[in-house]
Amino acid sequence: MIPLANPVPYIAVIGLVLVGLFAVVFKRNLIKIVIGITIIESGVNLFLITLGYRENSIAPIYTSSPGGLMSLPVPQALTLTSIVIGVAVLALMISFIVHIYRHYNTLDASKIRGDEE
Amino acid sequence: MNDILSILVNHSPALIVAVPLFGAFLTPLVGMINDKLRNVFVIFITLLTGFFAVILVNEVFTNGIKTYCFGAENPSVNPVVRIFFEVDGMSAFMALIAVILPIVAVIYSWGFAKEETGQSKYYTLILLMTAGILGMVLTGDMFNFFVFLEITSISSAALVAFWTNKKNSVQAAFKYIVISSIGALMVLFAIAIFYGQYNALNMAVIANSIGFGFLDKIALVVLIAALTMKAAIAPMHMWLPDAYSGAPSPVTVVIVGTTLASLYGVFRVVFTIYGKQFLTILRSFGDFAVTPSLIIGVFIVVLAVLTMIIGVFMALKSNNFKRMIGYAAVAEIGYMILAVGSAISTYFIPTGTTTVTMAEHGKMALTGGIFHMINDALDIGLLFLVAGAVYYATKETSLNKLGGLSRKMKYTTVFFLIGLFAVSGLPPMNGFASKLIIYQSTYQVNPVLAIVAILCSIMLLAVFVKVFHSAFLGPEISSIKNVKEVPRSMLIAMGILAALIIFFGLFPEFVITNIVEPAKNALLNSSEYISAILGGV
Amino acid sequence: MSKRNFAAVIFFTIVAVFLFFTALMMHPFGIFDDNNQPEMDDRIIDNSQTETGANNAVTGVVFDYRGFDTLGEATVLFTAVAGVILVFRRLKK
Amino acid sequence: MSGMSKIVKTIASLAFPFVMIYGLYIIAHGHLTPGGGFQGGAIVASGAAMILVAYGSVWTMGKVKEKHLSTLESTGAIVFIGTAILGLLFAGVFFNNFLFDSNLIFNIVPTGGSTVGILNSAGTLPIMNFAVGLKVVAGLFAIVLVMAYATTKMGGNEK
Numbered sequence: 001m002i003p004l005a006n007p008v009p010y011i012a013v014i015g016l017v018l019v020g021l022f023a024v025v026f027k028r029n030l031i032k033i034v035i036g037i038t039i040i041e042s043g044v045n046l047f048l049i050t051l052g053y054r055e056n057s058i059a060p061i062y063t064s065s066p067g068g069l070m071s072l073p074v075p076q077a078l079t080l081t082s083i084v085i086g087v088a089v090l091a092l093m094i095s096f097i098v099h100i101y102r103h104y105n106t107l108d109a110s111k112i113r114g115d116e117e
Numbered sequence: 118m119n120d121i122l123s124i125l126v127n128h129s130p131a132l133i134v135a136v137p138l139f140g141a142f143l144t145p146l147v148g149m150i151n152d153k154l155r156n157v158f159v160i161f162i163t164l165l166t167g168f169f170a171v172i173l174v175n176e177v178f179t180n181g182i183k184t185y186c187f188g189a190e191n192p193s194v195n196p197v198v199r200i201f202f203e204v205d206g207m208s209a210f211m212a213l214i215a216v217i218l219p220i221v222a223v224i225y226s227w228g229f230a231k232e233e234t235g236q237s238k239y240y241t242l243i244l245l246m247t248a249g250i251l252g253m254v255l256t257g258d259m260f261n262f263f264v265f266l267e268i269t270s271i272s273s274a275a276l277v278a279f280w281t282n283k284k285n286s287v288q289a290a291f292k293y294i295v296i297s298s299i300g301a302l303m304v305l306f307a308i309a310i311f312y313g314q315y316n317a318l319n320m321a322v323i324a325n326s327i328g329f330g331f332l333d334k335i336a337l338v339v340l341i342a343a344l345t346m347k348a349a350i351a352p353m354h355m356w357l358p359d360a361y362s363g364a365p366s367p368v369t370v371v372i373v374g375t376t377l378a379s380l381y382g383v384f385r386v387v388f389t390i391y392g393k394q395f396l397t398i399l400r401s402f403g404d405f406a407v408t409p410s411l412i413i414g415v416f417i418v419v420l421a422v423l424t425m426i427i428g429v430f431m432a433l434k435s436n437n438f439k440r441m442i443g444y445a446a447v448a449e450i451g452y453m454i455l456a457v458g459s460a461i462s463t464y465f466i467p468t469g470t471t472t473v474t475m476a477e478h479g480k481m482a483l484t485g486g487i488f489h490m491i492n493d494a495l496d497i498g499l500l501f502l503v504a505g506a507v508y509y510a511t512k513e514t515s516l517n518k519l520g521g522l523s524r525k526m527k528y529t530t531v532f533f534l535i536g537l538f539a540v541s542g543l544p545p546m547n548g549f550a551s552k553l554i555i556y557q558s559t560y561q562v563n564p565v566l567a568i569v570a571i572l573c574s575i576m577l578l579a580v581f582v583k584v585f586h587s588a589f590l591g592p593e594i595s596s597i598k599n600v601k602e603v604p605r606s607m608l609i610a611m612g613i614l615a616a617l618i619i620f621f622g623l624f625p626e627f628v629i630t631n632i633v634e635p636a637k638n639a640l641l642n643s644s645e646y647i648s649a650i651l652g653g654v
Numbered sequence: 655m656s657k658r659n660f661a662a663v664i665f666f667t668i669v670a671v672f673l674f675f676t677a678l679m680m681h682p683f684g685i686f687d688d689n690n691q692p693e694m695d696d697r698i699i700d701n702s703q704t705e706t707g708a709n710n711a712v713t714g715v716v717f718d719y720r721g722f723d724t725l726g727e728a729t730v731l732f733t734a735v736a737g738v739i740l741v742f743r744r745l746k747k
Numbered sequence: 748m749s750g751m752s753k754i755v756k757t758i759a760s761l762a763f764p765f766v767m768i769y770g771l772y773i774i775a776h777g778h779l780t781p782g783g784g785f786q787g788g789a790i791v792a793s794g795a796a797m798i799l800v801a802y803g804s805v806w807t808m809g810k811v812k813e814k815h816l817s818t819l820e821s822t823g824a825i826v827f828i829g830t831a832i833l834g835l836l837f838a839g840v841f842f843n844n845f846l847f848d849s850n851l852i853f854n855i856v857p858t859g860g861s862t863v864g865i866l867n868s869a870g871t872l873p874i875m876n877f878a879v880g881l882k883v884v885a886g887l888f889a890i891v892l893v894m895a896y897a898t899t900k901m902g903g904n905e906k
Contacts, residue, residue, distance in 0.1 A: 006684070010677035017306075018670050024299065025662050030291070037298055044305050051313045052695075055684040060699055060711035062862055063779045070711070072695035073702070075312070077715040078260055081727045082305060084785055084883075085267050088734030089298045091890045092271060095741045096278060096291040098898060103284045112288055131841035135828060138729060142824040145736075145817050187722040188834075188842040196693040200722045235743040238736045245733050252726065264726035268733055275737025282745055313680055316692045335676050707847045707856050707869040708778040716783065717872045721842045724875070725828060727785075728882055732824050735886040739813060742897040 009050045016043030028109045030100065034093050041086045048075045048082065122172075129173040130185035130202040133212065134252050136166050137219075141244035148237030156227050159240045163220045166247065170216040177209040178635050182649040184257070197319040197650065203257030205646055206639030210487065210632055211254035211381050214494050217617070218374045219247040221610045222367035225502055228604030229367055229509055239279065245272040246371050253378045257650065259308045260318045262382065263301060269375045270297035270347070277364040277372070289363035292356045296346055303343035307336040320390060321650035324643060329394045329409065340386045341413075347379035349447060350454060351424040358431070358443030362514070366439075366505020367610075370498040373446065377490055380453065384640060387413060387461065392643030395465040414462025421458050422569055425451030429576045438507065438514045441584060442500045445540060445577055449493040455570060456486030456555045459562040464641070478561040483640065485554030488633045492539070492547040492621060499536040499614040503529055506603045506611070507588065513597065516584065521593035525600040530589050532611045537585060539618050541578035547621035550628075750803035759801035766794030774880040778869040784876040788883025795888045804895035816889040823882030830871050830878065846870035 016039055023036025052075030058065060060073040097107065104112050125132070140162030148155040177183050185202040186192040192199045204212070222243060230236055245268060252265030274297065278290035312318060314333075315326050327333060349357035357376070361369050395410040428448030435441045464479030506529045507522065508514055523530040539546035542553075552574060560567035602608075621628050639646070681690055702714035716724050750756065774787030799807045834843035846853050847870025855868040866873075 006682060007678050007680065009683050010680050011674070014670075014673045014677045017673060018666075021669065022666065024295075025666055026659075033295065037295065037302070040299070040302050044302055044309065047306065047309045048312070050683065051309060051680075053684045054686060054692075059781065060702075061779075061781060062703060062709040062711070064862075070699050072692050073698055073711040073715045074318075074695050074720075076712045077720055077723075078312075080712075080716060080783075080785060081260075081264065081723055084727050085264070085301075085730050087887075088271060088730045089267070089294065091734050091894075092275060092737050092741075093291065093294055093298070095738050095894060096274075096287060096294065098894070099278065099281050099287040099741065100291060103287060128835060128841065131835070135832065135841065138725070139825070139828055139832075141729075142732065142821050142828065145821050149814070149818075186840070188718060188840060188844065190838075190840050190843075196697055198694055198698055198719050200720055234745060235740050238740040238743070241736050242733065242740065245729065245736070248729070260720075261723055261726065264723055264730065267730050268726060271730060271733045271737060275733070275740055278741050281741055281743075310676070310680075316690075316694050318694075331679050332676065335672060704856065706844055706872065707853075708872050709862060709868075710778055710780065710783075712781075713778045713783050713869075713872060713876070717778075717875045718842075718844050721831070721875070724879070725831065725842075728824060728827055728879055731883065731886045732820060735817075735820060735889050738890050739817065739893055742893050 009053075010047070013043050013047040013050060016040070016046060019043075030097050030107045030109055030112075033109065034090070034097065037093070038086065038090060041082070045079045045082055045086075048079045051075050125169070126172050126176050128185070129169045129176065130183060130204055130255055131187065133166060133169040133173055134248055134255065136169060137162060137244045137248040137251070140165075141241045141248065144241045144244060145237050148240070152236065155237060155240065156223075159244065160220075160223050160227075162244060163216070163223050163247065166251070167216040167220055170212050170251075173204060174209040174213055177204050177206060178631070181205075182639075182645060184649055195651070197317065197322050200261050201257040201319060201321075201650060202255050203321065203646065203649060204255050205649075206635030206637075207381070207384065207487075208254050208639075210491070210636035211378065212251060213632065214377060214491050215247065215250040215254060215374050218370050218494060218498060219243060221498065221502070221613055222370045224613070225367045225370075225505070225607050225610035226365075227606040229365065229505060229607055231604075233279075235279075239276070242272045242276050243368070243371060246276070246375065250371075250374045250378045254381050257320050258318055259311060259320055259323065262320075263304050263308060266297075266301050266304060266347070266379075266382075269378065270294065270301060273360075273364075273368070273372050273375050276368040277360050279365050279368065280363075283363070285359065286363035289356070289359035293360045296353065296356050300343040300346045303339050303346075307339045307343070310336045310339075319650065320385070321647045324390045324393060325647045325651055327390060327393060329391075329397050333391075333394075337386070337391060341383060344379050344382040344386065345420065348376055348383060349450060350420050351427050351447075351451075354424060354427065354447045354450075357447055358435075358440050361443035361446060361501070362437065362439035366501045366508070369439075369501045369505075373494050373497050373501075376446075376450070377494060380450070380490070383454075384457065388640045389643045389646050395461075408465065410461050410465035414458050414460070414465075417454050417458030417461060418566065421451045421453075421455035422566065423451075424448070425455065425569065425573045429573045429580070432580045433576060436516050438504045438516055438519070438584060438588065439501070441516075441580060442497065442504055445500070445580065446493070446497045448573055448577060449489070449497060449540070451573070452552065452555055452570060453486050453489050453493065455559060455566060456482040456489065459559050459566065460486065463562055475561075478558045480637070480641070481554060482558035482562065483637050484629060484633055485551050485558055487636050487640075488625075488629060489548075489551040489555065491628075491632070492551045492618075495614050495618050495621070496536055496539040496546075496548055499532060499611060499618060500540060502607070502611045502614065503533045503536060506532075506607055509603050509607070510600045511597045516587045518594065518596065519588040520591045520597075521589075522597075522600065523589040524593070526602050528602060528608050529611070532615050533585065533589065535615045535618055537578075537581040539622070541581060542574045543578070545619070545622045547618050547625070550622055550625035750806060751801050755801045759797050763794050763798055766797070767791055770794065770880075770884075774876055775866070775873070777876040778872045779866070784879030785883055787876075788880040789887060791880070791884045792887035792891070795884070796891045799888075799891060799895060804892065804899050807892060808896050811888075811892065813889055813893055816885045816892070820882050820885035820889065823878045823880075823885060826878035827875055827882065830874050834871070844870040844872070846874075 020039030052072035057071040249269035274294035432444035460483035770791035773782035777783035838845040
């Protein structure tokens, strides 16, 4: 029996991942490929955060908290880490693109080939 | 004295990663003072890391699995909340590979990178790459594995683009970082699935509670796809020759380590995390039972054959020294996973449906495969260093523009011959020792595999004989008349690798019993890995 | 060209179908029943104040329970900065 | 980029101190309220990036060298890993929260449950927060600065 209780957040995650994957697989512009990777990353981050939600819960912070059930802290920490990693990768990818544009004068992936000499 | 040593041994899993990280953070500051001081400092850091690796490996091989918890002396194990490092035989084996390569690369760089700008960042990134590989192979936590995977891929991509004035390097770096960041995101996706199901991130905990439902299968497929992508197994091998040939040679030597570390990730996932599920019978046809291990094994063997053949044929076609070695590296990866795939498909078969001898062959294949990992690192590393030396002396990598180097560069020629013999599996070198085991065992599994493997070896020999003929023999080419032998530091680095190759070739038994056997036993014994964390040892 | 596109479409569709089923099979959103209690997180929520002294459990996780991850993450940023500066350096001395 | 109009420059320099104070607050209260080293560092770095956009990368490069940022970043990283190593020296475990429960600084243990929050608590966490904050400020700003400077200096097509 498939548990069908409210899978909408997960479907949103999959939607984001697929949009990103679509850009990576079908687009030729390097900037668009990078945007696709960033969207996949947002999808995965959303997945992690989604896993941490608990019904009727508050943020896991005790400072002046009203009390009650708390949502899970570990996915939030993981997402934080993964966001920073995403920024780092993005910065490096963009700097490679700058150099690629200087060499080839184009951003079309099908025209960017290494020489076989 | 003994006290200090035992403290160091106790903390070696943490220190082995902390030392290169600390060194990497300090390198830019030291680099502002003096170039020579910085080089000495970096070599010192790599040697210190090597020292910690040796005492850690010694400890693991004598006393079994070593765990280290970050942040607490008496951590709670039920549930596991903190990050654990878990070093078993296989991790220790990989740690050895991971510390040998940077030492060689850093010594080589002293001469090789003397003329370049941005050396401080270059050495920083090499140290970071070392730390990343070590973290990947030592950690016992899935998310930690992901973080270190990213460290290695970012630092190696940046170093691939070291020569930003070359088209090939920059586009190879972009290709490499796209592949590796997609791979890393897939790993993260699988981690999220595990976390959602088992509320755990520790590998041992996941391995203990794993089932084989739909989500587990998805996670397995995603993990294997991501890590084989990073390990350059066909059909995702295309980035490897580009990246290997685009990067400066000493960097390539360390990148070989990152590729092997990704391969280690595949082994860890398949053997340890899913090890308990190997014998679940999915469907049986009379006497013949289909198990996950059989499916995974056959799948890996098919990929392996594809990888070997593609690698060898592309190497035959290529006309660039470094690209050729890159394709040979692809083929060598094929050998490793050929052995491991046949091991998986034969060793783990439910009792009653197989004979004991078949399992023995599987075990032997695994020994060969693991032994070949370290041999591959040494052989391919040496060949790339030779190609780097040729490039340093002539500024050329195209075979058409090289010739008659043997008269001017005697030592380099000798090192190339050693590498040639080793990579094409001729005796007395290490490549022969491991490939012989692979041939023997895969022949028992399926003769066709062994025949393909032998044919590929012969063609690899042909490839490198061609290189030897056109680059080192023959008439001198006028454009490279005033070539000189490379600086001493580069010769020393090549000498270290060559000495290890000959040593491994002359005493394979010694190496197998002391290093390879513990690694193999660790892979085959996933319950020990689990109980080291959960079961109070 | 179109053959390659066709293969890409097939690949994309297969991935989409499998991911969709993954979404359906995940545990229900926001609901933790008896055999699916988040033991690790509950332990952190209960003890983070007394074990780390931090009121913010997330900071407790980031810097104490999983502090080594944060070191790795800081290292990733350091690596990226080093990489960017390396890539944009002057090539001639 | 030679900088924007005088209005933008004035507004940016007026807003910069507030952004900075907000970022520092986020870093300092990381162990009590939502936020921490990364988030606060990102805020301060974006404030610095605002100055960069307003005044142009050439002017900014004249004031701040990437070498200094690199030093600052290394310092942050060394403080971070140094705190972890001090845990090894004082408490015998790498990454131990050795200040917590000691009689030095940041040593107040909150009583469980909902509290107002005391700044002087949480052991090594605030130190690590500051180290990471320093690192993130220097790192992100270095990335932005180097990219902006390199692309203005060398133009689009020059090799």
